Amino acid sequence: MTSPRSSRLAVLASGHGSNLRALADADRAGELGGSIVLVLSDRPGCGAISIARERGIAVETPDAGCFRTRLEPAAESEWVERLRAHDVDTILLAGFMRILHAPFLDAFPGRVLNIHPSLLPAFPGVDAIHQAWRHGARITGCTVHLVTAGIDEGPILMQSAVPVLDDDSEETLAARIHAAEHALFPRAVRAFLERPFRLEGRRVLWLAPEAP
Ligand code: GRF
DSSP states (O other), rough: OOOOOOOOEEEEEOOHHHHHHHHHEEEEHSSSEEEEEEEESSTTTOHHHHHHHTTTOOOEEOOOOSSSOOOOOOHHHHHHHHHHHOOOOOEHHHHHSOOOOOHOOOTTOOOOEEEEEOOTTOOOOHHHHHHHHHHTTTEEEEEEEEEESSSSSSEEEHHHHHHHHEEOOOOHHHHHHHHHHHHHHHHHHHHHSSSSEEEEEEEEESOOOOOO
């Protein structure tokens, strides 16, 4: 009997790439449940690209088109083609600053994950850390969820809570949230790839315990 093929992951990133680094570290340690085979970025020169190159991960920067917050439809098809060319089955959005639409999401149904720096459904959209800070939240955190057409609305896979301390600045809070993200995202990816679950409405019900 042949063992099931290990998942082929692509990371889409636009920024510093600290989550990509955490995912690549987990991959190297055999703790991700799959292998990162491709990084796609819409921002030539961003930190994520350097991290991919340092790690020897294939990296491509296909044209994103003329819009700022989404891929142009023709570009979206091109991005799907690049992912297919690398036989990718699961997409991880790690600080990817564009909204993905039906053609892309339909190409990888239920296989696109995003990390967001708040406890959703609180503070969706951009500047989530700033939103929580300005709101005076006492607890915030980060969320890994499945991506659906609604922004930051998909079923929640895992969350991690982060306290807001009295002597925090927005910067110290952001650092604590990022540290929580770097632990949560690889853990949630591994669970997604290895643990059976079912969706009840928008609730994710895990059917097996987490690996030790
Ligand atoms: C993270 O805070 C992530 O939650 C958000 O964008 C940020 C990306 O940071 N979606 P990095 O590029 O991974 O360092």
